[in-house]
Amino acid sequence: MAHRPDLALPTSPFPAYVVSRRGSGVTGGVTALELADLPDGDTLVRVDWSAVNYKDGMVTRPGNRVARADVLVPGVDGAGTVVDSAVVAPGTEVVVHGYDVGVARHGAFARYLRVPGSWVVPLPDGLSTRHAALIGTAGFTAALSARRLAQGGVAPDDGPVLVTGASGGVGSMAVALLARHGYDVVASTGKTDEHEYLRALGASSVVGRDLVEQPERVLGPERWAGAVDCVGGTVLAAVLRSVRYGGVVAASGLTGGSELSTTVYPFIVRAVSLVGIDTVQTPIDERIAVWSDLAEAFDDATLEAMVADEVGLTGLPDALAAILAGGVRGRVLVSPDW
Ligand SMILES: NC(=O)c1ccc[n+]([C@@H]2O[C@H](COP(=O)([O-])OP(=O)(O)OC[C@H]3O[C@@H](n4cnc5c(N)ncnc54)[C@H](OP(=O)(O)O)[C@@H]3O)[C@@H](O)[C@H]2O)c1
Secondary structure (H helix, E strand, C coil): CCCCHHHCCCCCCEEEEEEEEECCEEEEEEEEECHHHCCCCCEEEEEEEEECCHHHHHCCCCCCCCCCCCEECCCCEEEEEEEEECCCCCCCEEEEECCCECCCECCCCECEEEECHHHCEECCCCCCHHHHHHHHHHHHHHHHHHHHHHHCCCCHHHCCEEECCCCCHHHHHHHHHHHHCCCCEEEEECCHHHHHHHHHHCCCEEEEHHHHCCCCCCCCCCCEEEEEECCCHHHHHHHHHCEEEEEEEEECCCCCCCCCCCCCHHHHCCCCEEEECCCCCCCHHHHHHHHHHHHHHCCHHHHHHCEEEEECHHHHHHHHHHHHCCCCCCEEEECCCC
């Protein structure tokens, strides 16, 4: 390999966004770290891009139970180049997400990320580090959800599939991915000004969040062949009431609440399946297979349309507050610069 100065080990401190839990409060700011500050691991990655996920916002909330370290670099998604590793060839471009990254050990809101080599996924041909971070956990969650729908027998010609929280990261990715696979996608959003955006991603129609929520009915009209839900709470309960006989609901999130109040009727009268989605512990073989699918799933224009903003580390406080407030459309890319 030709000498690449960007792949030399850093000899000076590098930028990182660090949050600290003190008593009941959480503070955050950009600071300088050295390699010695990073956790153990046999693989050092120079991060080109990260992206903001709802979970990154959650670790900045006072009293949260997501962060499992008092001092933490958040950032559950990182894409970059291996600088030093016992198991992955230096120079390999990789994506890293999930496991303990950004919750129990320093994550990707820093120029360097150190992890076990068994956690990294080499980028499939043609996928840039920018687009890998843009897809990130959100796209991976969407792809895993789409897989579970297909494995549960929901086919594109079975009828409309619903995506909730559609303008957010997981939702945007799910709309685009399912549409690309030929599904008739109905997007549910609370943002009245994002209907055009969702149609441009491939939704055949867009409904308001209030149209999805229909309280106080045990079972509603059979509307959806399947659903990708990242909202939870009353939205998920309403989705379950309106899925067709034999349909599948893939549940991944809790932006609308972590409680689920339902009856057994969707399950025992309509044979609906509720499938849980976890992307943190997805075994590496399925991770690699999903990333291989993801590399083919989007054209560049569709991906770039999902970029809400690009920020450096100093832009993170605003970006994290915005995602917690449910106000982000698509994905915010993070360049780990001073
Ligand atoms: N299980 C896993 O492995 C996994 C992986 C990734 C993410 N997640 C979870 O999935 C969820 C979405 O993550 P994300 O990164 O895509 O977040 P995001 O970008 O903030 O998207 C979430 C969307 O949910 C909707 N929403 C927000 N607040 C709401 C409320 N109070 N009631 C109803 N809908 C609300 C909004 O969409 P609209 O305005 O369009 O309705 C928002 O854009 C989070 O709970 C996250 O923790 C889980």
